[in-house]
Amino acid sequence: MSVAVPSSPIIDLTRNLGAVARLGTSAEAVDELLAEALEALGGMIPFDLATVMELSDEDELVVRVAIGPLSGADVRAHRLRLADYPSIRRLLDEGTARAFIDEDHAHGDGDPFDGVLDLPHGHSCMVVPLRAEGAPVGIITMDRQVCGAYPEAVVHLADIFGRLLALVICYGEQSMRLTRLRDQLEEQNRLLRERVGGQHDACELIDAARSPAMRHIAHLARQVAPTDAPVLLTGETGVGKEVLAHAIHGWSHREAKPMVSINCASLPAGIIESELFGHVRGAFTGASGTRIGRFQAANGGTLLLDEVGELPLDLQAKLLRVLQDGCFEPVGSDRTVRVDVRVIAATNVDLEAACARRAFREDLYYRLAVFPIRVPPLRARMDDLPVLARTALDAITRRTGRGPWLLTEENLRHLASQQWRGNVRELVNALERATILSPDGRSLGFHDADAPGLPADPTPDERRPTPTLEEVERRHIARTLQATSGKLYGPGGAAELLGLPGSTLQSRMKKLGLGTARDWR
Numbered sequence: 001m002s003v004a005v006p007s008s009p010i011i012d013l014t015r016n017l018g019a020v021a022r023l024g025t026s027a028e029a030v031d032e033l034l035a036e037a038l039e040a041l042g043g044m045i046p047f048d049l050a051t052v053m054e055l056s057d058e059d060e061l062v063v064r065v066a067i068g069p070l071s072g073a074d075v076r077a078h079r080l081r082l083a084d085y086p087s088i089r090r091l092l093d094e095g096t097a098r099a100f101i102d103e104d105h106a107h108g109d110g111d112p113f114d115g116v117l118d119l120p121h122g123h124s125c126m127v128v129p130l131r132a133e134g135a136p137v138g139i140i141t142m143d144r145q146v147c148g149a150y151p152e153a154v155v156h157l158a159d160i161f162g163r164l165l166a167l168v169i170c171y172g173e174q175s176m177r178l179t180r181l182r183d184q185l186e187e188q189n190r191l192l193r194e195r196v197g198g199q200h201d202a203c204e205l206i207d208a209a210r211s212p213a214m215r216h217i218a219h220l221a222r223q224v225a226p227t228d229a230p231v232l233l234t235g236e237t238g239v240g241k242e243v244l245a246h247a248i249h250g251w252s253h254r255e256a257k258p259m260v261s262i263n264c265a266s267l268p269a270g271i272i273e274s275e276l277f278g279h280v281r282g283a284f285t286g287a288s289g290t291r292i293g294r295f296q297a298a299n300g301g302t303l304l305l306d307e308v309g310e311l312p313l314d315l316q317a318k319l320l321r322v323l324q325d326g327c328f329e330p331v332g333s334d335r336t337v338r339v340d341v342r343v344i345a346a347t348n349v350d351l352e353a354a355c356a357r358r359a360f361r362e363d364l365y366y367r368l369a370v371f372p373i374r375v376p377p378l379r380a381r382m383d384d385l386p387v388l389a390r391t392a393l394d395a396i397t398r399r400t401g402r403g404p405w406l407l408t409e410e411n412l413r414h415l416a417s418q419q420w421r422g423n424v425r426e427l428v429n430a431l432e433r434a435t436i437l438s439p440d441g442r443s444l445g446f447h448d449a450d451a452p453g454l455p456a457d458p459t460p461d462e463r464r465p466t467p468t469l470e471e472v473e474r475r476h477i478a479r480t481l482q483a484t485s486g487k488l489y490g491p492g493g494a495a496e497l498l499g500l501p502g503s504t505l506q507s508r509m510k511k512l513g514l515g516t517a518r519d520w521r
Contacts, residue, residue, distance in 0.1 A: 097159035132170035202246035211381035225251035235375035238425030257301030265310035283332025309349030
């Protein structure tokens with residue numbers, strides 16, 4: 001004959017401990033378990049309010065769960081600074097539950113809910129410290145609106161209950177940490193799978209630069225790499241800002257940690273927040289599960305914010321907080337996540353001008369531009385062209401399985417004669433076209449690749465006189481002056497775009513009859 005074992009809050013909670021590892025994979029699941037535990041305790045210890053308050057990093061007790069008739073919004077938002085409640089701090093250190101009486105509140109530091117609840121003098125009040133693995137976790141508070149102290153036997157029962165509940169919280173937090181680490185690894189693997197194969201070694205490529213401009217850039221990058229300072233990479237589109245970011249990461253102490261990137265211009269405003277900071281289940285339509293963002297995926301490593309000038313204004317404040325405090329809340333969550341991420345930002349937008357137009361937050365700009373590096377255009381560092389071309393061809397060979405191709409001196413002279421307004425990206429595209437039109441093992445035919453689809457023999461009506469070199473130069477300088485509204489010097493000026501000293505450009509303008517910069521404003 002079997003004998004039924006009577007159920008009790010202690011037995012119920014003990015049974016639930018085995019389920020913590022399975023259920024405690026989110027803060028919501030642990031909170032639900034804590035609320036059920038308090039309700040079970042209420043079957044033996046009467047209360048009008050019972051709370052679990054968690055100890056935060058700021059040495060405050062924050063209400064995590066509150067149940068009972070008095071558990072309103074004010075209670076759930078309540079926080080206690082331990083510095084203002086020395087009696088509770090002593091309880092946390094000693095680890096023993098205590099029933100407070102009216103005299104304790106009158107001559108001590110007051111009731112934990114003074115100013116929040118209008119409880120009568122002499123009401124029943126008990127505080128149960130929660131400690132796990134020798135460290136304080138938080139407290140349980142129990143209050144009744146009737147007068148009289150909780151009996152000693154009840155306090156002893158609550159003390160045992162508190163020891164078990166502390167284990168629930170501890171195991172739940174450990175389970176959540178393991179889940180976050182698993183999610184972080186899954187997200188890192190997803191990002192790695194999204195990458196295109198055949199990437200060259202960024203550090204070696206930057207080190208192989210021959211031009212004085214890029215050697216100076218490499219020197220600056222090596223200086224800032226060992227620090228955790230944010231870096232702002234600027235320059236025209238296609239100059240290789242992402243490659244330089246990878247080199248900075250490779251030279252840093254974070255080199256063994258993940259390097260994660262996100263293009264702020266490639267995603268809709270409604271999605272980019274979730275991509276950056278993650279989201280919880282049900283945060284928006286289609287959020288069927290919890291997902292970590294790029295910041296958590298890059299935890300311990302480096303995050304590249306490409307095209308940061310396109311980041312929506314409403315997200316810039318959230319990004320500023322991460323840079324300042326290293327914390328944020330995922331979309332749909334009120335729980336703070338802390339990360340250790342080194343941020344590198346890249347843009348071809350003039351952020352100072354964007355700040356003046358109020359299109360970019362000035363405080364965020366100064367936070368990002370701790371160490372600005374401007375990457376020069378390809379036309380200003382043509383000494384690097386042979387290395388870039390050979391590296392690009394090697395990458396095409398690895399990716400396609402075709403090749404190799406010969407890069408002749410004639411090929412290099414042809415490449416050096418181009419303007420490369422699209423910079424390294426345009427160079428790589430030109431090489432890709434040339435490899436498609438050239439047989440393996442042969443030299444590249446750039447002329448065919450540069451003008452695909454044009455008839456070999458133009459009709460008489462299509463023939464035009466070939467312009468002189470002076471005419472081509474005059475037109476090119478004129479178009480550049482129009483684009484810069486007559487600005488000759490400084491970032492984005494015509495001299496920089498043309499790769500010429502300002503004095504040389506002025507002499508050319510005078511020789512070609514283009515007037516002065518004032519004539520183009």
